[in-house]
Amino acid sequence: MTGKVALVTGGSRGIGAAIAVELAQSGADVVVTYVRGEEAAREVVAKIEATGRRGLALQADAADADAAVSVVERTVEAFGRLDILVNNVGLGVLGPLESHTAEAVQQVMDINIRSVFLTTQAAAVRLGRGGRIITIGSTMVQRVPGPGGTLYTMSKAALTGLNKALARELGGRGITANVVHPGPVDTDMNPADGPYAEPQAAMTAVGRFAAPAEIASMVRYLASDEAAYVTGAEMSVDGGHAA
Numbered sequence: 001m002t003g004k005v006a007l008v009t010g011g012s013r014g015i016g017a018a019i020a021v022e023l024a025q026s027g028a029d030v031v032v033t034y035v036r037g038e039e040a041a042r043e044v045v046a047k048i049e050a051t052g053r054r055g056l057a058l059q060a061d062a063a064d065a066d067a068a069v070s071v072v073e074r075t076v077e078a079f080g081r082l083d084i085l086v087n088n089v090g091l092g093v094l095g096p097l098e099s100h101t102a103e104a105v106q107q108v109m110d111i112n113i114r115s116v117f118l119t120t121q122a123a124a125v126r127l128g129r130g131g132r133i134i135t136i137g138s139t140m141v142q143r144v145p146g147p148g149g150t151l152y153t154m155s156k157a158a159l160t161g162l163n164k165a166l167a168r169e170l171g172g173r174g175i176t177a178n179v180v181h182p183g184p185v186d187t188d189m190n191p192a193d194g195p196y197a198e199p200q201a202a203m204t205a206v207g208r209f210a211a212p213a214e215i216a217s218m219v220r221y222l223a224s225d226e227a228a229y230v231t232g233a234e235m236s237v238d239g240g241h242a243a
Contacts, residue, residue, distance in 0.1 A: 001224065002027035003081045007071065009033045009062065009119060010089030012041035014187035015136065018212035019086055020055075021047045022220045028084065029054040031075045035061050054079065062089045063107060064113035065184060072122040084223045085123040087135040090156075092189070094148045112155035117162060124166075129174035132223045135159050135168060137234070138217075139183040142211045144240035145203050160234060167232030176231035178222045183238025184209045205240020 001023065011020040011032025020030045021044065031050050034041040034057060041057035048055030056078050060067040075082055091111040093104060127133070134169055138156040140149050159179055166177035184200040186192035192201070192209035201208050218237045221227055236242055 001084075004028045004083035005031070005081050006073065006084035006086065006223065007031045007033075007075045007082060007123070008086040009060075009115075010011055011086075012037050012044055012057070014189060015182065015212045015215050016086075016088040017044045017047075017074075018097065018216040019088060019219045021051070023084065023086075023223060024048040024051040024053040024055065026220055026224070027053065028223075029079050031056045031058060031071075031078065033058045033060045033062075033071050033089065035059070059096065063110045065110075065114065065118055068118040069122045070113040072119060072126060076126055081128075082123060083125040083128070083130065084132045085127070085134070086119065086219060086223075087119060087133070087159075089115060090136065093151055095151075096148060098149050100151050101188050108151055108155050112152075113158045113162075116159060120162070120166065124170060124175070126150035127170075127173075127186050130225070130228070131170075131173075131175040133163075133170070133175065133177040134222050135163055135177070135179045137179045137181045139181045139238040139241045141181060142234075142236065142238075145241075155164055163234070164232045171231055174228075176222070176227065178227075178230060178233045178235060179203060180215065180218050180222070181234055181236045181238060181242075182210065182215045183236075183241040185212055185215060186210065187212060187242055203241055204238065205243050209238065210237060210239060
């Protein structure tokens with residue numbers, strides 16, 4: 001990926017941060033976005049630069065439609081091009097069906113669906129042949145293990161439809177689009193030693209959480225030239241959660 005430029009939304013921590021570093025280690029210059037936590041974003045940039053690649057952190061609220069679009073232009077202004085878009089930003093809201101207010105529903109739709117569409121729409125204009133669009137979904141699209149996931153699962157399921165349509169729309173230009181569905185992943189938002197971790201791990205075939213790097217390695221593959229014939233696909237990295 002030497003000489004390529006990647007944009008990873010929500011790349012200041014967890015899965016996004018691991019993806020950003022993995023792509024940098026493979027030779028890409030990487031831009032990450034964040035809403036809050038500037039210090040964490042700068043730490044990710046430092047790790048990117050430690051690989052010898054260029055890194056940049058951009059503050060952007062995915063709930064803001066204009067910001068979702070502007071990150072693409074800001075990336076191109078800074079690094080001159082865009083080759084890889086990773087739609088990682090997302091909001092996880094779980095709870096009983098009746099507990100979700102209209103405001104909460106709108107927020108999830110704005111961040112998990114609208115921002116992904118708008119950022120992808122802006123990126124598609126900039127991507128050349130060999131461009132890559134990789135979107136982070138959720139294993140709950142393939143298996144909902146219990147109640148409380150209606151709103152979140154609905155928002156993530158929309159990304160699968162978007163991905164398949166993108167594959168058809170952009171395939172003639174040599175641009176691929178794929179979704180990665182992580183299972184339980186050890187992050188600060190959902191730690192492997194947290195109060196809800198044991199039942200989540202038990203639902204996987206391997207009996208454990210993934211490390212963020214295990215998700216990042218799949219993204220790296222899909223972003224590489226090796227994956228030029230993979231598009232419109234859903235790639236599960238879930239430890240057998242949906243098996």
